Amino acid sequence: MNDFRSRVEGERAYLLRYASLQLRDPHAAEDAVQETLxxxxxxxxxxAGRSNLRTWLTGILKHKIxxxxxxxxxxxxxxxxxxxxxLFAEDGHWVDPPAAWSDPxxxxxxxxxxxxxxxxxxxxxxxxxxxxxMREHLGFETAEICKELAITPTHCWVLLYRARMAxxxxxxxxxxxxx
Amino acid sequence: MxxxxxxxxxxxxxxxxxRLGWFARLQLRLHLAICDGCTNFSKQMHFLRKALSxxxxxxxxx
Numbered sequence: 096m097n098d099f100r101s102r103v104e105g106e107r108a109y110l111l112r113y114a115s116l117q118l119r120d121p122h123a124a125e126d127a128v129q130e131t132l133x134x135x136x137x138x139x140x141x142x143a144g145r146s147n148l149r150t151w152l153t154g155i156l157k158h159k160i161x162x163x164x165x166x167x168x169x170x171x172x173x174x175x176x177x178x179x180x181x182l183f184a185e186d187g188h189w190v191d192p193p194a195a196w197s198d199p200x201x202x203x204x205x206x207x208x209x210x211x212x213x214x215x216x217x218x219x220x221x222x223x224x225x226x227x228x229m230r231e232h233l234g235f236e237t238a239e240i241c242k243e244l245a246i247t248p249t250h251c252w253v254l255l256y257r258a259r260m261a262x263x264x265x266x267x268x269x270x271x272x273x274x
Numbered sequence: 275m276x277x278x279x280x281x282x283x284x285x286x287x288x289x290x291x292x293r294l295g296w297f298a299r300l301q302l303r304l305h306l307a308i309c310d311g312c313t314n315f316s317k318q319m320h321f322l323r324k325a326l327s328x329x330x331x332x333x334x335x336x
Contacts, residue, residue: 116330117330182280183278183279183280186278187278187279187280187281188278188279188280189279189311189312192279192309192310192311192312192314193311193312193314193315193318194314195314195317196314196317196318196321199317199318199321200321202325203324203325203328208325209325209328209329212325212326212329213329230291231322231323231326231327232326232329232330237291237292252287252288252291255287255290255291256283256284256287256288259287259290259319259322260283260287262322263315263318263319263322266322
């Protein structure tokens with residue numbers, strides 16, 4: 096028992112780093128890790144027979160992170176996604192067809208680009224941001240996202256679509272348009 | 275039947291979440307071959323995924 100406790104405790108630093116990368120709120124990250132460690136110690140029996148402690152703990156942590164994302168309320172500067180439809184004319188053609196972004200890969204080398212991206216992500220409506228981050232950042236399959244957020248697959252596709260459309264608009268306006 | 279640009283944006287997004295059927299892929303390819311706006315859009319969607327996958331590296335260290 097004590098051996099298990101110290102092995103779990105030994106993963107704390109790794110888990111904290113993992114949670115911090117996903118949550119960017121040090122307190123929320125700390126809480127998620129704490130909850131994970133407690134859940135792990137309480138659930139030692141369900142670990143029995145599995146080979147990799149870190150993988151098992153990370154699995155628990157992912158769910159704690161999602162809970163935390165749920166809890167973190169969004170600021171009021173949320174984007175208005177009603178105007179996504181205004182991007183297209185009635186016949187489904189672009190009103191203003193997207194132009195190529197100049198050398199996007201170079202942006203991936205710039206810290207300021209990621210700051211702009213994060214600012215755009217923060218402005219997404221909460222549920223859309225949750226679905227999108229679960230998909231693209233945590234690498235969940237859409238089936239898992241639907242289950243977690245208790246929504247239908249169709250609703251899930253729509254949320255992901257709206258997230259991508261909104262982020263494209265936001266990056267174009269705040270980053271690629273300004274270069 | 276040709277897809278509209280709006281339909282293409284939905285298909286491109288879907289394609290990032292599951293494998294599209296052969297007919298959808300064919301329709302998509304036919305549309306992208308003649309539409310610069312949607313071609314740019316499609317590249318930007320794939321870029322978005324790449325950017326998100328690298329977001330963690332650029333976050334402040336804990």
